[in-house]
Structures are given as structure tokens and as C-alpha cells.
Amino acid sequence: MSQTGASLSLANVSKFYGRVRALDGLTFDVKPGQFFALFGPSSVGKTTTLRTIAGLVRPDAGTVTIAGRDVTDAPIAGRGVSMVFQSFALYPHLTVYDNFAYPLREAKVASAEIDRRVKETAETLKLTHRLERKPSTLSGGEQQRVALGRSLIRRPSILLLDEPLTNLDAKLRNDMRAELKRLHRQFGLTVIFATPDELEALSMGEEIAVMRDGAVVQRGTPDELYEAPANLYVATKIGSPHMNLIDATERGDAKSFDTPFGIVGAGARAMANAKGKRILGIRPNDIRLARTGDTALAATVHLIEPLGDVTIVSVEANGQTLRMVLPEQQAIGMKMGDAAPIVIDPAKIHVFEAGTGEAIR
Amino acid sequence: MAAGGFFRRSHGVGEAGWGRTIFAAVISFIYFFPVLWIILTAFKTMNDVLAVPPKFLFTPTLENFVGVFSRPFSAGADSQATNFDLYFFNSIFIAGSSVFFALVIGTLAAFGFSRYPLKGNDTYLFIILTTRMLPAIVVIIPIILMFRVVGLAGSYTGIIALYTAFNLPFTIWMMKSFFDELSPDVEDAARLDGSSDTRVFLKICLPQVVAGLAATAVFGLILTWNEYLFALLLSGVETRTVPVAMAQTIGGDIGVRWGLLAAIETLFLIPVILVVFFLQNHLLRGVTFGTIKR
Numbered sequence: 001m002s003q004t005g006a007s008l009s010l011a012n013v014s015k016f017y018g019r020v021r022a023l024d025g026l027t028f029d030v031k032p033g034q035f036f037a038l039f040g041p042s043s044v045g046k047t048t049t050l051r052t053i054a055g056l057v058r059p060d061a062g063t064v065t066i067a068g069r070d071v072t073d074a075p076i077a078g079r080g081v082s083m084v085f086q087s088f089a090l091y092p093h094l095t096v097y098d099n100f101a102y103p104l105r106e107a108k109v110a111s112a113e114i115d116r117r118v119k120e121t122a123e124t125l126k127l128t129h130r131l132e133r134k135p136s137t138l139s140g141g142e143q144q145r146v147a148l149g150r151s152l153i154r155r156p157s158i159l160l161l162d163e164p165l166t167n168l169d170a171k172l173r174n175d176m177r178a179e180l181k182r183l184h185r186q187f188g189l190t191v192i193f194a195t196p197d198e199l200e201a202l203s204m205g206e207e208i209a210v211m212r213d214g215a216v217v218q219r220g221t222p223d224e225l226y227e228a229p230a231n232l233y234v235a236t237k238i239g240s241p242h243m244n245l246i247d248a249t250e251r252g253d254a255k256s257f258d259t260p261f262g263i264v265g266a267g268a269r270a271m272a273n274a275k276g277k278r279i280l281g282i283r284p285n286d287i288r289l290a291r292t293g294d295t296a297l298a299a300t301v302h303l304i305e306p307l308g309d310v311t312i313v314s315v316e317a318n319g320q321t322l323r324m325v326l327p328e329q330q331a332i333g334m335k336m337g338d339a340a341p342i343v344i345d346p347a348k349i350h351v352f353e354a355g356t357g358e359a360i361r
Numbered sequence: 362m363a364a365g366g367f368f369r370r371s372h373g374v375g376e377a378g379w380g381r382t383i384f385a386a387v388i389s390f391i392y393f394f395p396v397l398w399i400i401l402t403a404f405k406t407m408n409d410v411l412a413v414p415p416k417f418l419f420t421p422t423l424e425n426f427v428g429v430f431s432r433p434f435s436a437g438a439d440s441q442a443t444n445f446d447l448y449f450f451n452s453i454f455i456a457g458s459s460v461f462f463a464l465v466i467g468t469l470a471a472f473g474f475s476r477y478p479l480k481g482n483d484t485y486l487f488i489i490l491t492t493r494m495l496p497a498i499v500v501i502i503p504i505i506l507m508f509r510v511v512g513l514a515g516s517y518t519g520i521i522a523l524y525t526a527f528n529l530p531f532t533i534w535m536m537k538s539f540f541d542e543l544s545p546d547v548e549d550a551a552r553l554d555g556s557s558d559t560r561v562f563l564k565i566c567l568p569q570v571v572a573g574l575a576a577t578a579v580f581g582l583i584l585t586w587n588e589y590l591f592a593l594l595l596s597g598v599e600t601r602t603v604p605v606a607m608a609q610t611i612g613g614d615i616g617v618r619w620g621l622l623a624a625i626e627t628l629f630l631i632p633v634i635l636v637v638f639f640l641q642n643h644l645l646r647g648v649t650f651g652t653i654k655r
Contacts, residue, residue, distance in 0.1 A: 077555050089546035093568040103554035
């Protein structure tokens with residue numbers, strides 16, 4: 001039961017609902033067999049994107065190409081796309097068996113073949129003992145697997161998952177993440193999944209498209225998005241704990257910034273020799289406590305959040321706070337109000353234009 | 362509905378306990394008493410019916426039931442067949458047909474209003490409902506005139522068409538609310554699974570609203586079954602329904618035959634009770650539909 005996934009490409013896709021712009025020149029492409037994440041908070045157009053790929057939504061502009069074929073105005077059938085809805089959308093009046101069989105019956109597959117494939121799918125998803133049940137009597141995890149099975153049984157080349165883990169409890173999520181990856185390997189199909197959860201996007205997506213207002217603001221591997229966010233939006237959405245942002249001004253010497261914490265070096269970064277408002281982004285992991293001999297920035301301890309093996313310490317200077325992640329033993333004995341001189345690695349600083357939020361590299 | 366508890370399958374005393382169960386039984390009995398009294402009366406002789414104080418214990422007789430179908434029309438005359446077998450057939454046929462047609466047309470219309478809303482959808486729905494806002498007595502004269510002109514007065518077609526039209530507004534409104542409750546994702550899933558819009562309606566939507574169909578059918582049936590005014594003025598000799606025939610039985614030179622009327626009413630109850638009994642599981646789900654978040 002293996003097949004190859006299809007490539008997919010969206011070019012300048014726009015969709016309006018009345019005067020609301022759901023998709024705005026959306027462009028991205030997915031390689032065959034890729035596990036691709038659409039990431040962004042709710043109502044940025046993730047679901048509309050998936051529905052457009054499936055053919056449930058016809059875009060007002062732009063083209064959708066699947067496996068090299070323009071399917072923008074093609075009917076749903078024949079696209080080879082299936083979708084697992086956030087609500088699972090199981091047929092409530094049909095048994096698990098009939099839910100699995102439905103797409104095959106609609107495709108007029110012979111009943112012996114239907115029976116064989118239903119049982120095979122149930123086997124793969126460990127649902128054999130549930131075939132005669134109605135969906136409402138199943139647990140959330142089982143319902144999810146039924147939805148997956150119903151999508152996979154007709155052997156699509158692209159599988160769309162709309163927030164596949166949102167409706168599951170925390171323990172099931174971990175199991176399901178592994179299960180989805182396993183199915184992806186086993187079936188070799190192209191998977192595009194939408195998620196509002198950065199951890200899900202980072203841990204599952206081979207590549208991630210970060211969406212805002214119906215468009216992709218940055219696309220890349222999890223590492224690329226983490227190491228080189230293209231703007232403040234991506235910078236603050238990716239990474240946990242979130243990136244610190246501090247207001248800064250370029251000093252005009254092409255190598256340092258004025259900040260509430262003092263002068264921060266710009267490292268090897270090439271900078272225009274100009275004064276201007278900037279926002280500096282610093283990951284909580286890229287700040288450390290100063291040792292003797294360091295050129296340190298002055299700060300005082302503001303808040304201590306012990307998390308077990310690490311402690312998140314917020315330090316403050318001139319009304320601006322920074323969160324830093326410290327190994328647990330370094331934070332022992334720390335009290336609020338203590339002086340805590342810090343060092344920021346200049347190479348790890350992200351610099352953003354204050355007005356537009358675009359990264360300056 | 363009042364007698365609902367009576368027809369439910371026995372579950373013994375549940376978690377509510379004896380106290381509440383007995384309390385509910387007393388209330389149910391009070392509601393059910395008029396019906397019970399009619400049924401008792403149907404089995405009484407004329408003397409027992411008129412006895413003061415009323416008799417609860419008596420020797421039952423079936424003579425009233427025989428009288429429904431065959432009886433002497435004046436004192437001393439021979440027994441003659443009444444046409445009540447025809448009238449019962451008429452009531453069942455007319456109510457059944459009109460509920461059926463209203464359900465078919467109304468369900469399709471409701472699906473359309475729910476899934477393919479027009480510009481000004483709510484206005485159309487409101488207009489449909491306005492046809493039921495006028496008192497029947499106001500619209501009956503134009504309807505009689507129209508039926509006379511078209512030649513529908515007194516025919517099955519005419520009365521069935523009229524009742525279908527009567528049942529349509531609430532059928533559409535009720536069925537629309539049932540369709541509105543369904544998850545559109547489920548229908549989209551079916552489209553992705555290769556179903557046409559027609560197949561989505563037949564294979565996915567309709568099976569999910571069976572409870573709604575049952576509830577709507579029963580409401581329509583009760584409404585049509587008991588309708589008197591239009592039946593009186595628009596049915597002919599051959600298409601007379603039981604309520605009309607019943608009213609005409611009241612008169613006569615030997616006074617009101619209460620036992621006979623009670624027997625007709627008892628027989629008249631049976632078809633509706635049977636329908637409700639067979640649909641009761643759907644019905645309970647139907648009337649609570651939408652009130653519980655699934």
C-alpha cells in the first residue's frame with residue numbers, strides 16, 4: 001500500500017468572502033512526499049488554503065497546480081486530494097466500516113475489494129475491533145484515526161490535515177504526532193497540515209510556511225525560521241520561550257546600539273553608518289550571566305520562574321525586561337531585586353527595522 | 362405529549378425514586394383522565410353514560426362500536442350501514458398523503474433554504490410563514506371560491522393540496538432548523554469522497570435528520586388529522602373526513618348518543634397513537650434536537 005505523493009504549487013491565490021480578504025496573493029509550493037506545515041494563529045487563512053487545494057473553495061485569482069496540472073477550476077474529484085477536518089467530520093449515521101467504505105462505494109469499487117481495503121485500513125490504524133461502532137461511541141483518538149483511515153483508503157496523493165491535533169488531549173497528541181509521521185513514511189504521500197501550535201509545526205513540519213493575513217510571510221525549515229526570522233512576526237511566533245524584543249537606536253558607529261541595558265555590540269553584522277530606531281531580538285537562550293572580566297550589561301532580577309532543570313529569569317533595566325533561560329544551579333539563591341549583570345552574544349542578535357518589523361541582516 | 366409517559370416502555374423505578382415517580386404518575390393521570398373517560402364512555406350503554414353519579418364500574422358493551430358502522434337512524438327503524446368505514450379511510454388517506462407531500466416538498470425546500478441561501482433568504486422564509494398567520498376563517502371564503510372555479514371543491518386532490526399547503530410552512534421551518542444543525546464539514550467530507558450534491562443530500566444529510574422527519578411528520582399528522590373547518594366546507598360527500606362526519610352524528614331524533622361519539626373518538630385516536638408509538642424513539646430525539654450541544 002504505497003504510492004507517491006504529488007507536488008503542489010499555489011501561485012498568487014486570492015479569495016474574498018464579501019469584502020473580507022481570506023487569501024491575499026498566497027504563494028508557496030510543496031515538493032512530492034513532503035510533510036509541510038502551514039503555521040499561523042487562527043483566521044489567517046489556513047483552513048481556506050486547505051479547502052482551496054481540495055477544491056471546496058474556488059479562488060478568485062491565482063492558480064493551483066497539482067502534479068504539474070492546473071486544477072484551479074477543476075472539480076473536486078480527480079485531484080487526488082483528501083482532507084481530515086478539524087472536526088473530523090465523520091458520517092455520524094454510519095458505522096466505522098461504512099465510513100471507511102463510503103469513498104470506495106462512491107467510486108464504484110467492487111464490494112469484495114471494498115471489504116478487503118476496509119479491513120486492511122482498520123488493521124493499519126488498529127481499529128479492527130471498532131468496525132461495527134458508530135463514531136459517537138468512539139474516543140477522540142479513535143475518531144481521529146477513523147477520519148484518517150477514511151482519507152487514506154482511496155489512496156490520495158496529497159493528504160490535507162486541518163489542525164489534526166487540536167481536538168485531542170495532551171497525551172493523545174504525542175501519540176498521534178508519531179502516528180502521523182509513521183503513516184507519512186508508510187504511504188509516502190504529500191502531507192500538508194495546518195496548525196496554530198508552533199511546537200507542532202516545528203516538530204512535525206519538514207518545511208513550514210508561516211502565514212499572516214492570507215499570505216505566506218516566511219517559508220523554510222524549522223531551523224531556518226528559528227535562526228533567521230524574516231521579520232518580527234515570525235521572530236515572535238517561533239521559539240519558546242518567545243524572543244525578547246528591546247528598543248534600540250543605532251549609534252551611528254556601524255558597530256553598536258544604545259539600549260536600556262547599555263551599549264550592545266552589533267557583532268560582525270554589516271550596518272549602514274546611520275542613526276535610526278531598531279528593535280533587537282534576543283532569544284532567551286542567547287543571554288548568560290556575566291562572569292568576572294566580562295563587559296557586562298547592568299540589570300536587576302525581576303521575576304524567577306523555576307521549571308525544574310532550567311529556570312527562566314526575567315531581568316530588568318530602565319523599564320525594559322529580558323527573559324533568559326538559566327541552568328537550574330545558576331539560579332539557586334537568586335532573589336528578586338538582586339543585581340544580575342548579563343552578557344548578550346552579539347552574533348545571536350536579530351535586528352529589525354522599528355517601523356516595518358523587517359529583519360536587517 | 363401529555364400521555365407520553367404512558368406509552369414509554371417501562372423502565373421500572375429509575376433514579377428519581379418512588380416519591381417523584383408517584384408524583385409524575387399523578388400528574389400524568391390528571392392529563393390523561395379526559396382521554397380515559399372517553400374510552401370508558403365508548404364501552405358504556407346509554408343508561409350508564411347518563412348515570413349520576415358517574416359510573417366507574419359497569420358491564421362493558423361493544424354496541425357503540427357496532428353502531429359506528431351500522432345503526433338505525435331513527436327510533437324503530439332497521440340498522441343501516443353508515444359510511445364511517447369510508448370516512449376513516451378518507452381521514453387516513455388525506456392526512457397521510459398531505460403529510461407525505463408536505464414532507465417531500467418541504468424537506469427539499471428546507472434543504473435549499475439552509476444550504477443555498479438566496480439573497481433575502483429570511484424574507485422568503487417569513488413570507489412562507491405569513492400564510493399561517495391569518496385565522497383560517499379569514500382565508501376560507503376566497504379559498505372556497507377559488508376551489509369552486511377550478512373544480513377542486515369536494516375532490517381528494519383539492520383537500521390534499523390544501524392540507525399540503527397548510528403543512529408546508531412549518532415543515533420547511535422545522536426541517537430547515539434540523540438541516541442548519543448539521544455540520545457542513547461532514548458534507549464537504551462527502552464531496553471530497555466523491556459525492557455529487559444530490560448524493561450528499563440523499564446519503565449524508567437525509568439520514569441525519571430522520572428524527573426531524575419523524576417529529577415533523579407527527580406534528581403535521583396531528584394538525585391535519587384534527588382539522589375541521591376546511592374539511593367541513595371543502596370536502597364532498599365522498600371525501601368527508603371523520604371530524605366532519607362526527608359532528609354530523611351528534612344530531613338526530615334520539616338525542617346526542619354520547620356512547621357512539623365516544624366510540625368514534627376512541628377509534629379516531631388509534632391511528633395517531635400507532636404512529637406516535639412507532640416513531641417515539643425518533644420523536645424524543647427530534648423534539649430535543651438542537652437544544653443539546655452535541
